[in-house]
Amino acid sequence: MKKTTLIIADDHPLLLSGTENFLKTRGYTILETATDGNTAYNNIINTQPDIAILDFDMPKLNGLEIAKLCQQHHIDTKIIILTLHKEEAIIKQIGVTIHGYILKDDTLQEIESCITQVIKGNIYKSKKLQEEIHLSDDTNTIKRLTPTELKILRYLAKDWSSSQIADHLFISKRTVEKHRSNVIHKLDIKSSQNALLLWVQKNPELFN
Template sequence: MLKPNILIADDHPLLLKGLEDFLKEKKYNIIASCTDGLSAYNTIVKEKPDIAILDIEMPNMTGIDIAKKCKRHQINTKIVLITLHKEKKIFEDAVKYNIQGYLLKEFALTEIEACIADVCQGKSYFSEKIYKRFSHTTGDTTSIENLTPSEIKILRLIADEMTSTQIADFLSISTRTVEKHRANIIRKLHIDQKPNSLLIWSQKNKELLL
């Protein structure tokens, strides 16, 4: 996705214009800018942008509400939230509803290009400050619910200290398939991509996998 179609929405006109001008200057394709949640959602349904960059608090519908409806109706637009909020509940909602990006407004213009690049590649992007604050709390049932049965099964085997090759042999699948599952698990649980990080997480949260 070289030039994603982007919708932006914010009920603060100056912030909306600032973000729109910045992205246009960087040659991004802005297909719409909205000042309330309902018009943003209706435009997403109609235009199906690749990415929707949304303020969390807007009249009529919040950014979280829009993400919920997109997930419920299987709309493929990737959601990026921009907010002043640093509350744990909002971060957990972002994880729960498969929101691909979560940016703090104070860092939005600094991080937005990196965020768009990661989201276009199917990765998640969370502002470093908010990720460091809450990432250790994402190992709960909310995060686990995002995993498929196959991913849960593989995570259990990882917790038992089986290697990818051993898991592949045990499940009669290819090692490449196991590695793909591992990458998806890391992405969904927002685990640092460091050596043994998935093993450490799985053993620390073994009771969630029962």
Template structure:
């Protein structure tokens, strides 16, 4: 089944073009918005699988919406922009954004991006990735939220996800979501014990 999608962009032609293209491809478009405030209301109301958001919009930017959604809503965020801006790019990386496309290539890349995101794999436009290569691999524990730090500390102490959920009075699903965010933030390998090894290596920085 195709994912549910919300689109937001303050450029009418871009919004109409994306909406028409995805509708033609039989994607499930729940709604569209021309500013960030409307977009965030739609996300809260519908909790779509995916939200395709312009970075620069009136009232709330795509980045600000991603910050509001982070840890609260499972909607996967795809950002689109005309700007080749390193600040936005690195903010997107820190916020666990699932997709990042330049508008000039959006209609060419959006289907591949959506297919990747549906599978849980982030998709960043090659043009933007080439311009801003990955910053290698300086561990910045401050990139973690307080909740992520607490969970990583407990992982370092050999606690299971079930035990962590009980200690922090949260659901197992929330624990797994935090773990997934940590793995993405630090580009950890997909091996089953990679997060445990990382937690133990960096335990001294988690106090």
């Protein structure tokens, strides 16, 4: 059976080395490594690996920019993005220009599962990223919120902090946090307030 060929790029040498060594012990063929986006993209062009595992935030070109270039130039290499935090821009590209998205905290635990799924033609999202909010009817659910709760959600959609919202509405930060908790309860969200913010940002039309 042909071994899966990989390119790895990360501007943190220790993380790059750790990922490379781990994947080598698991039997993968590492064709090249890189610490910046330009080098990574050139490596992809020159070696045409099965998969490129790319840090999102790198000098010269970031992981998403490389993925879009690969798509534009019809390069078949599948792209897996690594990052420290949830990034809305990356989530929107899953299944479009990228095939996998893993948080760096979970890299060694999940990277094999991700590679396996991507090679099969599936997409893969880090388990923590799957803690998204699923509502049966978003519009009807929104109608359950009070005017104040809706107003706070609108500010959350603008990425305002609780302190900024409190100052703007002339209420205490504690009151804002209470409203946020009420929203999470009403929407039956079994996730974090960060997931609530992510959902708000993905559904701005519900707050117009």
